[in-house]
Amino acid sequence: MANSKHVGFRAPLNKEDTPEKTLGCRAANPDICKFNGTDFCAFCRADGMCTQPPKTWSKQYEKLKAEESEKNNG
Helix, strand or coil: CCCCCECCCCCCCCCCCCCCCEECECCCCHHHCCCCCCCCCCCCCCCCEECCCCCCHHHHHHHHHHHHHHHHHC
16 A cells, blocks of 8 residues: 555654554555544544554564664664
8 A cells, every 4th residue: 555644564663653553554454454444544534643553563662662772772
């Protein structure tokens, strides 16, 4: 899917990202996301926030946060 709101699961964190929400869509395949087209979806919201990221997002968030911290400290 070629859309500027599709960020990608492994893309670096945005400052607005949290373990519970993401700026943009982090779904591997947004077309089959059950929240696509709803008020939870980054593609439908004016603020571009996905409030129902993939279930694995919180773990990926922590991994990306650690990588970011390592990069900034190393």
